[in-house]
Amino acid sequence: AQSVAQPEDQVNVAEGNPLTVKCTYSVSGNPYLFWYVQYPNRGLQFLLKYITGDNLVKGSYGFEAEFNKSQTSFHLKKPSALVSDSALYFCAVKSAGNMLTFGGGTRLMVKP
């Protein structure tokens, strides 16, 4: 079965510093991977996806993610964090049919 793991419940970073939110996956076959962001009391918003091609994927709001097949990872990154990036981030992998399987989420706190 396809699965993703987000090993950190929370990541703290100072504004202006680079940020990384970690995700590892377990799939049979080629992985289709996604990152979503959730602001308080809202639904999830799509950030970026990896289907095939370049290992570095660029997405919305200056975020990017690096696909690493040997380490089965798909970490979310941003060169310079903003306070407004504080939110809950979910990694997901395409599983059976048209479904996504989600990680447990990582809360990102960016402090001024």
Place this chain on the structure above:
Amino acid sequence: DVKVTQSSRYLVKRTGEKVFLECVQDMDHENMFWYRQDPGLGLRLIYFSYDVKMKEKGDIPEGYSVSREKKERFSLILESASTNQTSMYLCASNPTGGYGYTFGSGTRLTVV
């Protein structure tokens, strides 16, 4: 602007009430999903539907049912609400063969 609309942002119901959560999408997507989100548990799939009048159980269907009479509308029904169904409910949709989901804004349900 494509949308998934959930009819209520916040809902308070009494134990034992029958509760309807409505979700409408305007993208002509075949697939629709209901998740619940709880702190520490991530997103858990309740039910999904891949066509009108078709439904499949997800990971936690107990205490819930669904209805899909029209392609654009997917309803989640709590037959007899209980306090342990207090949660954030998220609806999502995607086209067959598509990647990723479009989410609604969520309904925060409190059962008292």
